[in-house]
Amino acid sequence: MLEESEDYDRFAEDDGSGWMRRLTPLRDELMRGDLRPLYLGWLAAGDALHDDVLEPEVPCGSADLSPAQQALVEFLEIDPDLLEAASMSSAVATSPHDETLQISTWLDTWQKADMQDVLKTIALGRGQEAERQVKSHYAAWLKAQRPTSSGAARRQGAELRGLAQSAAATRRAREAQAHAKREEERRQKREGELRRIMDSPDKYWKAASEQASRGSASGYEKTVSQLKVLAEGYALVISPDAFDRQLRRFLVPHAKRAALLRRLAEAGLWSG
Known part of the structure; x- marks a missing residue:
């Protein structure tokens, strides 16, 4: 029963209309002799494939799936690394x-x-019937033109899984490289912002002091946020000690604001 299957949560609130719309073109693809949907169906077995099972012939274009075939991959939850390997x-x-x-x-x-x-069939108003005839005729012709074998060696389940593991390692390395690139871009952008702030730090000290002078919780939160940015800027451009000296001067008129001092201590900006 569906209630007992692991896919219950996945399909319980789905009436299927979205999937049907995306998957319907598969019928026409199959009629044109495109065997990729059938191969994907076989590939969906994934880890259940026996080590010595021989794969079907890999159809042309399996590395460049149609939108409907991509939807089928999602629907069948085919391992993307296994698909890459296949x-x-x-x-x-x-x-x-x-x-x-x-x-x-x-x-x-x-x-x-x-x-x-x-x-004649079209003229008689039976356009859909004519379309089916034409597509069937074309599919049969394509099948007759297709060579009986692509010449590529067919692989066993164990080999495919091994290739999938290699593909996964390559993907993780690629993702790590992309992540490192994004982080480096983020770091450079942040450093640029901090350097601009440090071109005129007095303006930011003044803004932080004005927020502290409000004497409210929201004002203190904004003060701490601004001082955190200044601490980063001083650490990057001058030194943490320079920030500490400036912070002591900043706190002279605010020394009795216990709530502010507590927040600064919690943020690691002030040790008393």
Whole structure:
């Protein structure tokens, strides 16, 4: 029963309309002879694949899935690293330009009588029936043109899982590199902001003092926030000791504000 399956939470509040809209194009893809959805269905077994099971032939274009096929990957929850590993031996898919040429070649094989039959069907108001006939005819022609084998060695389940582990390691390294780059960009941006503040620190000390003079909790919070920024700026441009000296001077008119001093101590800016 659905209530007992691990997918209950996933589907309990989903009426399926969103998935159906995204997955419906798969039918036309299959009719055109695109075998990628079938391969994805096989790949969905993931860790359940036996070590010695032999994979089906990898369809062309498995590294460049259609939107509907990408939705199928999400729906079946296929391990992205396993998909990456599986697509390594996939040939490049036919481009839209090449497919147009394919269709032109296919049309040249049509008999005049067959074309007339399709046009008659359309003229009789049975356009959907005619479309099915044309698509079926094209799919059969494509299947006949497809070589019986791509020549690529078919892999076993154990090999695919090993390749997936390698793909995962590569992905993690790539993500770590991207994260390091983002952090470096963030650090440089932050340093630029701090250096601009330190071009005229007196303005920020004055603003912090004005907030402290309000004598309110919100004013103290803003004071602490501003002083934290100044502490960063002094540590970057001058020294922490220079900040401590300036902070002592700053606190002279605010020495009796116990709530402010407590907040500064909690923030690690003041030790009394």
